[in-house]
Amino acid sequence: xxxxxxxxxxxxxxxxxxxxxxxxxxxxxxxxxxxxxxxxxxxxxxxxxxxxxxxxxxxxxxxxxxxxxxxxxxxxxxxxxxxxxxxxxxxxxxxxxxxxxxxxxxxxxxxxxxxxxxxxxxxxxxxxxxxxxxxxxxxxxxxxxxxxxxxxxxxxxxxxxxxxxxxxxxxxxxxxxxxxxxxxxxxxxxxxxxxxxxxxxxxxxxxxxxxxxxxxxxxxxxxxxxxxxxxxxxxxxxxxxxxxxxxxxxxxxxxxxxxxxxxxxxxxxxxxxxxxxxxxxxxxxxxxxxxxxxxxxxxxxxxxxxxxxxxxxxxxxxxxxxxxxxxxxxxxxxxxxxxxxxxxxxxxxxxxxxxxxxxxxxxxxxxxxxxxxxxxxx
Numbered sequence: 408x409x410x411x412x413x414x415x416x417x418x419x420x421x422x423x424x425x426x427x428x429x430x431x432x433x434x435x436x437x438x439x440x441x442x443x444x445x446x447x448x449x450x451x452x453x454x455x456x457x458x459x460x461x462x463x464x465x466x467x468x469x470x471x472x473x474x475x476x477x478x479x480x481x482x483x484x485x486x487x488x489x490x491x492x493x494x495x496x497x498x499x500x501x502x503x504x505x506x507x508x509x510x511x512x513x514x515x516x517x518x519x520x521x522x523x524x525x526x527x528x529x530x531x532x533x534x535x536x537x538x539x540x541x542x543x544x545x546x547x548x549x550x551x552x553x554x555x556x557x558x559x560x561x562x563x564x565x566x567x568x569x570x571x572x573x574x575x576x577x578x579x580x581x582x583x584x585x586x587x588x589x590x591x592x593x594x595x596x597x598x599x600x601x602x603x604x605x606x607x608x609x610x611x612x613x614x615x616x617x618x619x620x621x622x623x624x625x626x627x628x629x630x631x632x633x634x635x636x637x638x639x640x641x642x643x644x645x646x647x648x649x650x651x652x653x654x655x656x657x658x659x660x661x662x663x664x665x666x667x668x669x670x671x672x673x674x675x676x677x678x679x680x681x682x683x684x685x686x687x688x689x690x691x692x693x694x695x696x697x698x699x700x701x702x703x704x705x706x707x708x709x710x711x712x713x714x715x716x717x718x719x720x721x722x723x724x725x726x727x728x729x730x731x732x733x734x735x736x737x738x739x740x741x742x743x744x745x746x747x748x749x750x751x752x753x754x755x756x757x758x759x760x761x762x763x764x765x766x767x768x769x770x771x772x773x774x775x776x777x778x779x780x781x782x783x784x785x
Contacts, residue, residue: 449751449754449755449758450751453747453750453751453754454747456747457743457744457746457747460743460747461739461740461743461744464739464740464743465736465739465740468732468735468736468739469732469736472726472727472732472735473726474569475569475570475571475682475724475725475726476724476725476726477569477570477722477723477724477725478721478722478723478725479720479721479722480720480721480723481718481719481720481721482718482719482721483717483718483719484677484717484718484719485719488607489606489607490604490605490606490607491604491605491606491607491644491645491675491690491715492602492603492604492605492644492645492646492647493510493602493603493605493612493642493643493644493713494601494602494641494642494643494644494647495524495599495600495601495602495603495612495641495642496583496584496598496599496600496639496640496641496642497598497599497600497614497637497638497639497640497642497709498529498531498534498596498597498598498599498637498638498640499596499597499599499614499635499636499637499709500531500595500596500634500635500636500637500662501596501597501616501632501633501634501635502528502594502595502596502597502632503526503527503528503597503599504617505597505616505617505628505632506597506599506614506615506616506617507521507614507615507616507617507619508520508521508524508599508613508614509521509612509613509615510603510605510610510611510612510613511610511611511613512605512606512608512609512610512611513608513609513610514606514608516606518603518605520603520612523601523603524599524600524601524603525583525598525599525600525601526597526598526599527586527597527598527600528589528594528596528597528598529586529587529589529594529596529597529598530587530589530592530593530594530595530596531595531596531636533587534596534598534638534640535638535659537657540638540657540658540659541657541658541659542658542659542660569724570680570681570682570722570723570724571682571683571724573650573651573680573682573687574680574681574682574683574685574686574687576648576650576651577646577648577650577651577680577687577689579650581646581647581648581649583600583601584640586598599614600640600641602647607715608715609712609713609714609715610712610713611710611711611712611713612710612711612713613708613709613710613711614635614637614708614709615706615707615708615709616628616632616633616707616708619706619707619708630665630666630703631665632665633662633665633666633667633707634662634665635662635667635668635669635707635708635709636659636660636661636662637659637660637669637709638658638659639655639656639657639658639659640656640657641653641656642655642656642711643656643689643690644675644689644690644692644713645677645688645689645690646687646688646689648687648689651689653691653692654692654693654694655671655694660696660698663700664700665707666700666701666702666703666705666707667698667699667700667701667707668698668699668700668701668705668706668707668708668710669696669697669698669708669709669710670696670697670698670710670712671694671695671696671709671710671711671712672694672695672696672697672712673692673693673694673711673712673713673714674692674693674694674713674714674716675690675691675692675713675714675715675716676690676691676692676693676716676718676719676720677689677690677715677716677718677719677720678690678691678719678720678721678722679719679720679721679722680722681721681722681723681724682723682724683724683726691720692713
Protein backbone atom coordinates (compact mmCIF):
# COMPACT_ATOMS: atom_id res chain seq x y z
CA UNK A 408 0.00 0.00 0.00
CA UNK A 409 1.66 3.21 -1.33
CA UNK A 410 4.93 1.34 -1.55
CA UNK A 411 4.97 0.69 2.13
CA UNK A 412 6.52 -2.66 2.90
CA UNK A 413 5.19 -3.79 6.26
CA UNK A 414 7.56 -6.76 6.49
CA UNK A 415 10.58 -4.48 6.34
CA UNK A 416 9.31 -2.40 9.24
CA UNK A 417 8.73 -5.34 11.62
CA UNK A 418 11.38 -6.15 14.19
CA UNK A 419 11.32 -9.90 14.26
CA UNK A 420 13.91 -10.02 17.08
CA UNK A 421 11.28 -8.60 19.44
CA UNK A 422 9.30 -11.80 19.25
CA UNK A 423 12.05 -14.20 20.31
CA UNK A 424 15.55 -15.32 19.48
CA UNK A 425 16.29 -16.42 15.94
CA UNK A 426 18.75 -19.10 16.81
CA UNK A 427 19.73 -21.12 19.84
CA UNK A 428 20.24 -24.69 20.85
CA UNK A 429 17.74 -27.46 20.38
CA UNK A 430 16.93 -27.34 24.08
CA UNK A 431 15.57 -23.79 23.71
CA UNK A 432 12.75 -25.19 21.60
CA UNK A 433 11.36 -26.81 24.73
CA UNK A 434 11.34 -23.58 26.76
CA UNK A 435 8.05 -23.51 28.71
CA UNK A 436 8.67 -19.95 29.90
CA UNK A 437 8.43 -17.62 26.88
CA UNK A 438 9.95 -14.18 27.37
CA UNK A 439 9.50 -10.73 25.93
CA UNK A 440 11.95 -7.88 25.68
CA UNK A 441 11.62 -5.18 28.37
CA UNK A 442 10.62 -2.48 25.85
CA UNK A 443 7.52 -4.48 24.96
CA UNK A 444 6.38 -4.92 28.56
CA UNK A 445 4.00 -2.34 30.00
CA UNK A 446 3.84 -1.69 33.75
CA UNK A 447 0.45 -0.53 35.03
CA UNK A 448 -0.87 0.77 38.35
CA UNK A 449 -3.32 -2.13 38.64
CA UNK A 450 -0.51 -4.63 38.12
CA UNK A 451 1.55 -2.94 40.82
CA UNK A 452 -1.34 -3.13 43.29
CA UNK A 453 -1.87 -6.81 42.58
CA UNK A 454 1.87 -7.46 42.99
CA UNK A 455 1.92 -5.83 46.43
CA UNK A 456 -1.21 -7.74 47.44
CA UNK A 457 0.16 -11.11 46.29
CA UNK A 458 3.51 -10.42 48.01
CA UNK A 459 1.76 -9.66 51.29
CA UNK A 460 -0.40 -12.78 51.07
CA UNK A 461 2.65 -14.91 50.23
CA UNK A 462 4.54 -13.57 53.25
CA UNK A 463 1.61 -14.27 55.57
CA UNK A 464 1.26 -17.82 54.24
CA UNK A 465 5.00 -18.40 54.54
CA UNK A 466 5.03 -17.13 58.14
CA UNK A 467 2.07 -19.32 59.03
CA UNK A 468 3.67 -22.39 57.50
CA UNK A 469 7.01 -21.69 59.21
CA UNK A 470 5.33 -21.21 62.59
CA UNK A 471 3.37 -24.44 62.21
CA UNK A 472 6.56 -26.30 61.26
CA UNK A 473 8.48 -24.83 64.20
CA UNK A 474 5.78 -25.78 66.72
CA UNK A 475 5.35 -29.26 65.31
CA UNK A 476 2.32 -31.40 65.97
CA UNK A 477 1.41 -33.29 69.12
CA UNK A 478 -0.18 -36.73 69.10
CA UNK A 479 -1.79 -38.30 72.16
CA UNK A 480 -2.16 -42.07 72.30
CA UNK A 481 -3.30 -44.38 75.07
CA UNK A 482 -2.00 -47.89 75.63
CA UNK A 483 -1.98 -50.48 78.34
CA UNK A 484 1.08 -49.93 80.51
CA UNK A 485 3.64 -52.64 79.87
CA UNK A 486 6.06 -53.97 82.43
CA UNK A 487 5.83 -54.24 86.19
CA UNK A 488 6.46 -51.24 88.42
CA UNK A 489 6.86 -51.56 92.16
CA UNK A 490 7.42 -48.02 93.44
CA UNK A 491 5.99 -44.55 92.95
CA UNK A 492 7.37 -41.24 94.22
CA UNK A 493 5.11 -38.56 95.63
CA UNK A 494 6.39 -34.99 95.79
CA UNK A 495 4.72 -32.72 98.32
CA UNK A 496 5.12 -29.08 99.30
CA UNK A 497 2.28 -27.93 101.55
CA UNK A 498 1.82 -25.27 104.22
CA UNK A 499 -0.68 -26.08 107.00
CA UNK A 500 -1.86 -23.36 109.36
CA UNK A 501 -0.85 -25.34 112.44
CA UNK A 502 2.40 -25.74 114.34
CA UNK A 503 4.73 -28.50 113.19
CA UNK A 504 4.61 -30.34 116.51
CA UNK A 505 0.79 -30.46 116.36
CA UNK A 506 0.34 -32.33 113.05
CA UNK A 507 0.68 -35.99 112.13
CA UNK A 508 1.57 -37.15 108.60
CA UNK A 509 1.02 -40.72 107.40
CA UNK A 510 0.53 -42.80 104.28
CA UNK A 511 -1.39 -46.05 104.12
CA UNK A 512 -1.77 -48.02 100.88
CA UNK A 513 -3.82 -50.94 99.62
CA UNK A 514 -0.94 -53.33 100.33
CA UNK A 515 -1.45 -52.67 104.03
CA UNK A 516 1.80 -50.79 104.53
CA UNK A 517 1.79 -47.77 106.80
CA UNK A 518 4.54 -45.24 106.18
CA UNK A 519 5.42 -42.64 108.80
CA UNK A 520 5.86 -39.85 106.31
CA UNK A 521 6.75 -37.32 108.98
CA UNK A 522 10.14 -38.97 109.44
CA UNK A 523 10.95 -38.74 105.72
CA UNK A 524 9.64 -35.26 104.96
CA UNK A 525 11.08 -31.90 105.96
CA UNK A 526 9.09 -29.69 108.32
CA UNK A 527 9.90 -25.99 108.72
CA UNK A 528 8.05 -23.50 110.93
CA UNK A 529 6.79 -20.57 108.89
CA UNK A 530 4.31 -17.70 108.82
CA UNK A 531 1.00 -18.09 106.96
CA UNK A 532 1.11 -14.59 105.48
CA UNK A 533 4.39 -15.36 103.73
CA UNK A 534 2.54 -17.84 101.50
CA UNK A 535 -1.11 -16.85 101.17
CA UNK A 536 -0.33 -13.56 99.40
CA UNK A 537 2.09 -15.05 96.87
CA UNK A 538 1.44 -14.44 93.19
CA UNK A 539 -0.61 -17.17 91.51
CA UNK A 540 -2.21 -18.59 94.66
CA UNK A 541 -5.80 -19.60 93.85
CA UNK A 542 -8.56 -21.98 94.80
CA UNK A 543 -8.90 -25.27 92.97
CA UNK A 544 -10.92 -24.80 89.76
CA UNK A 545 -10.33 -21.02 89.70
CA UNK A 546 -7.58 -18.80 88.37
CA UNK A 547 -5.51 -16.21 90.23
CA UNK A 548 -8.31 -13.65 89.72
CA UNK A 549 -10.99 -15.89 91.22
CA UNK A 550 -12.67 -16.74 87.91
CA UNK A 551 -13.88 -20.28 87.25
CA UNK A 552 -11.48 -22.17 84.98
CA UNK A 553 -13.45 -23.83 82.16
CA UNK A 554 -10.60 -24.42 79.70
CA UNK A 555 -12.37 -22.45 76.95
CA UNK A 556 -9.87 -19.58 77.04
CA UNK A 557 -7.00 -22.02 76.67
CA UNK A 558 -8.56 -23.86 73.73
CA UNK A 559 -9.08 -20.59 71.85
CA UNK A 560 -5.35 -19.89 71.76
CA UNK A 561 -3.89 -23.38 71.48
CA UNK A 562 -4.16 -26.08 68.87
CA UNK A 563 -3.82 -29.07 71.15
CA UNK A 564 -5.80 -28.07 74.21
CA UNK A 565 -3.71 -30.27 76.48
CA UNK A 566 -0.98 -29.05 78.78
CA UNK A 567 0.29 -25.53 79.26
CA UNK A 568 3.50 -25.83 77.25
CA UNK A 569 4.78 -27.53 74.14
CA UNK A 570 6.32 -30.96 74.53
CA UNK A 571 9.84 -29.86 73.59
CA UNK A 572 9.70 -27.20 76.32
CA UNK A 573 8.51 -29.76 78.88
CA UNK A 574 11.24 -32.22 77.90
CA UNK A 575 13.93 -29.52 78.05
CA UNK A 576 12.80 -28.20 81.44
CA UNK A 577 12.21 -31.68 82.81
CA UNK A 578 15.83 -32.68 82.25
CA UNK A 579 17.10 -29.93 84.53
CA UNK A 580 18.12 -30.65 88.08
CA UNK A 581 15.22 -30.00 90.44
CA UNK A 582 15.59 -28.29 93.79
CA UNK A 583 13.15 -27.44 96.53
CA UNK A 584 12.69 -23.76 97.26
CA UNK A 585 13.91 -22.42 100.56
CA UNK A 586 11.53 -21.56 103.36
CA UNK A 587 11.29 -17.77 103.92
CA UNK A 588 13.04 -16.52 107.00
CA UNK A 589 10.95 -15.59 110.01
CA UNK A 590 12.81 -12.35 110.79
CA UNK A 591 11.61 -12.40 114.39
CA UNK A 592 7.98 -13.28 113.59
CA UNK A 593 6.19 -15.95 115.59
CA UNK A 594 5.56 -19.04 113.41
CA UNK A 595 1.91 -20.00 113.17
CA UNK A 596 2.14 -22.56 110.33
CA UNK A 597 4.19 -25.51 109.20
CA UNK A 598 5.70 -26.15 105.79
CA UNK A 599 5.95 -29.84 104.91
CA UNK A 600 7.96 -30.69 101.80
CA UNK A 601 9.99 -33.48 100.26
CA UNK A 602 9.62 -36.72 98.30
CA UNK A 603 8.39 -40.13 99.40
CA UNK A 604 8.90 -43.50 97.75
CA UNK A 605 5.66 -45.47 97.98
CA UNK A 606 4.22 -48.71 96.67
CA UNK A 607 2.65 -48.25 93.25
CA UNK A 608 -0.82 -49.18 94.46
CA UNK A 609 -3.89 -47.32 95.62
CA UNK A 610 -3.23 -45.39 98.80
CA UNK A 611 -4.23 -42.63 101.20
CA UNK A 612 -2.00 -39.75 102.23
CA UNK A 613 -3.33 -37.75 105.16
CA UNK A 614 -2.42 -35.00 107.59
CA UNK A 615 -4.23 -35.06 110.96
CA UNK A 616 -3.78 -33.58 114.41
CA UNK A 617 -1.73 -35.20 117.14
CA UNK A 618 -3.76 -37.77 119.05
CA UNK A 619 -6.51 -37.91 116.42
CA UNK A 620 -6.75 -40.65 113.84
CA UNK A 621 -4.06 -42.78 115.41
CA UNK A 622 -3.81 -43.84 119.05
CA UNK A 623 -0.80 -42.17 120.61
CA UNK A 624 -0.16 -42.34 124.32
CA UNK A 625 0.17 -39.10 126.22
CA UNK A 626 -0.67 -36.86 123.24
CA UNK A 627 -4.02 -35.26 122.56
CA UNK A 628 -4.17 -31.84 120.91
CA UNK A 629 -6.80 -29.41 122.11
CA UNK A 630 -9.62 -28.94 119.61
CA UNK A 631 -9.23 -25.16 119.61
CA UNK A 632 -5.81 -25.55 117.97
CA UNK A 633 -7.29 -27.25 114.89
CA UNK A 634 -6.92 -25.26 111.68
CA UNK A 635 -6.42 -27.32 108.56
CA UNK A 636 -6.30 -24.37 106.16
CA UNK A 637 -3.54 -25.17 103.71
CA UNK A 638 -1.66 -24.04 100.64
CA UNK A 639 -0.38 -26.67 98.20
CA UNK A 640 2.63 -25.44 96.25
CA UNK A 641 3.49 -28.84 94.76
CA UNK A 642 1.76 -32.19 94.60
CA UNK A 643 3.01 -34.54 91.92
CA UNK A 644 3.69 -38.21 91.33
CA UNK A 645 6.84 -39.63 89.82
CA UNK A 646 10.13 -37.74 89.33
CA UNK A 647 10.20 -34.26 90.86
CA UNK A 648 9.73 -31.91 87.88
CA UNK A 649 8.80 -28.41 89.11
CA UNK A 650 8.37 -27.17 85.51
CA UNK A 651 5.26 -29.33 85.02
CA UNK A 652 2.06 -27.68 86.17
CA UNK A 653 -0.27 -29.97 88.11
CA UNK A 654 -3.92 -29.32 89.01
CA UNK A 655 -3.25 -28.78 92.73
CA UNK A 656 -0.16 -26.59 92.34
CA UNK A 657 -0.50 -23.12 93.91
CA UNK A 658 -3.95 -23.84 95.38
CA UNK A 659 -5.32 -22.67 98.73
CA UNK A 660 -8.17 -24.05 100.83
CA UNK A 661 -9.47 -22.33 103.96
CA UNK A 662 -11.10 -24.19 106.87
CA UNK A 663 -14.31 -22.57 108.10
CA UNK A 664 -14.22 -24.34 111.47
CA UNK A 665 -11.86 -26.29 113.74
CA UNK A 666 -13.44 -29.58 112.67
CA UNK A 667 -13.05 -29.42 108.90
CA UNK A 668 -12.27 -32.30 106.58
CA UNK A 669 -10.62 -31.83 103.20
CA UNK A 670 -10.68 -34.73 100.75
CA UNK A 671 -8.89 -34.95 97.41
CA UNK A 672 -9.63 -37.88 95.08
CA UNK A 673 -6.83 -38.29 92.55
CA UNK A 674 -6.55 -40.52 89.47
CA UNK A 675 -2.90 -40.87 88.44
CA UNK A 676 -2.09 -41.56 84.78
CA UNK A 677 1.47 -42.58 83.80
CA UNK A 678 2.67 -40.27 81.03
CA UNK A 679 5.61 -40.22 78.63
CA UNK A 680 6.65 -36.99 76.86
CA UNK A 681 8.76 -37.49 73.72
CA UNK A 682 10.38 -34.95 71.42
CA UNK A 683 13.40 -35.08 69.06
CA UNK A 684 14.46 -38.49 70.31
CA UNK A 685 14.39 -37.42 73.97
CA UNK A 686 11.73 -38.38 76.48
CA UNK A 687 10.81 -38.08 80.14
CA UNK A 688 8.59 -40.44 82.13
CA UNK A 689 6.27 -38.89 84.68
CA UNK A 690 2.65 -38.94 85.83
CA UNK A 691 -0.33 -36.67 85.40
CA UNK A 692 -3.50 -36.74 87.43
CA UNK A 693 -7.07 -35.54 87.58
CA UNK A 694 -8.47 -34.43 90.93
CA UNK A 695 -11.85 -33.99 92.58
CA UNK A 696 -12.08 -32.03 95.82
CA UNK A 697 -14.65 -32.26 98.59
CA UNK A 698 -14.48 -30.28 101.83
CA UNK A 699 -16.99 -29.85 104.60
CA UNK A 700 -17.37 -29.06 108.26
CA UNK A 701 -17.73 -32.23 110.32
CA UNK A 702 -18.80 -33.20 113.82
CA UNK A 703 -16.47 -34.15 116.64
CA UNK A 704 -17.13 -37.84 115.93
CA UNK A 705 -15.36 -37.57 112.56
CA UNK A 706 -11.61 -37.10 112.28
CA UNK A 707 -10.74 -33.72 110.71
CA UNK A 708 -7.72 -33.22 108.50
CA UNK A 709 -6.41 -33.31 104.95
CA UNK A 710 -6.91 -36.61 103.10
CA UNK A 711 -5.48 -37.35 99.66
CA UNK A 712 -6.78 -40.59 98.17
CA UNK A 713 -4.95 -41.62 95.00
CA UNK A 714 -5.44 -44.45 92.52
CA UNK A 715 -3.13 -45.58 89.70
CA UNK A 716 -4.77 -46.00 86.30
CA UNK A 717 -3.64 -49.10 84.30
CA UNK A 718 -3.09 -47.10 81.10
CA UNK A 719 -0.13 -45.20 79.68
CA UNK A 720 -0.45 -41.86 77.91
CA UNK A 721 2.13 -41.15 75.21
CA UNK A 722 2.49 -37.52 74.13
CA UNK A 723 4.78 -37.26 71.11
CA UNK A 724 5.80 -34.09 69.34
CA UNK A 725 6.58 -34.63 65.67
CA UNK A 726 8.03 -32.24 63.13
CA UNK A 727 8.40 -32.59 59.36
CA UNK A 728 11.88 -32.68 57.86
CA UNK A 729 13.32 -29.49 56.41
CA UNK A 730 12.90 -30.82 52.85
CA UNK A 731 9.19 -31.45 53.43
CA UNK A 732 8.90 -27.95 54.89
CA UNK A 733 10.51 -26.43 51.76
CA UNK A 734 8.15 -28.39 49.49
CA UNK A 735 5.14 -27.12 51.44
CA UNK A 736 6.41 -23.53 51.28
CA UNK A 737 6.95 -23.78 47.49
CA UNK A 738 3.45 -25.20 47.03
CA UNK A 739 1.83 -22.50 49.14
CA UNK A 740 3.67 -19.59 47.50
CA UNK A 741 3.17 -21.02 44.01
CA UNK A 742 -0.55 -21.31 44.64
CA UNK A 743 -0.65 -17.70 45.83
CA UNK A 744 1.20 -16.50 42.71
CA UNK A 745 -1.08 -18.44 40.34
CA UNK A 746 -4.17 -17.21 42.14
CA UNK A 747 -2.85 -13.64 42.01
CA UNK A 748 -2.15 -13.94 38.27
CA UNK A 749 -5.65 -15.17 37.55
CA UNK A 750 -7.11 -12.53 39.82
CA UNK A 751 -5.29 -9.83 37.87
CA UNK A 752 -6.39 -11.25 34.50
CA UNK A 753 -10.02 -11.47 35.61
CA UNK A 754 -10.03 -7.96 37.07
CA UNK A 755 -8.41 -6.59 33.89
CA UNK A 756 -11.00 -8.36 31.73
CA UNK A 757 -13.86 -7.03 33.89
CA UNK A 758 -12.46 -3.54 33.63
CA UNK A 759 -12.23 -3.83 29.84
CA UNK A 760 -15.81 -5.13 29.50
CA UNK A 761 -17.10 -2.38 31.76
CA UNK A 762 -15.25 0.23 29.68
CA UNK A 763 -16.81 -1.03 26.42
CA UNK A 764 -20.30 -0.88 27.89
CA UNK A 765 -19.76 2.69 29.04
CA UNK A 766 -18.53 3.72 25.59
CA UNK A 767 -21.55 2.12 23.94
CA UNK A 768 -23.91 3.88 26.31
CA UNK A 769 -22.26 7.22 25.43
CA UNK A 770 -23.95 7.51 21.95
CA UNK A 771 -22.85 7.27 18.24
CA UNK A 772 -19.21 7.61 17.31
CA UNK A 773 -17.88 11.03 16.29
CA UNK A 774 -15.07 9.63 14.10
CA UNK A 775 -14.49 10.22 10.39
CA UNK A 776 -15.50 6.77 9.18
CA UNK A 777 -19.19 6.10 9.55
CA UNK A 778 -19.68 9.38 11.42
CA UNK A 779 -20.79 12.93 10.68
CA UNK A 780 -17.61 13.76 8.84
CA UNK A 781 -18.33 11.14 6.22
CA UNK A 782 -21.90 12.40 5.75
CA UNK A 783 -20.62 15.91 4.98
CA UNK A 784 -18.23 14.55 2.34
CA UNK A 785 -21.11 12.86 0.60
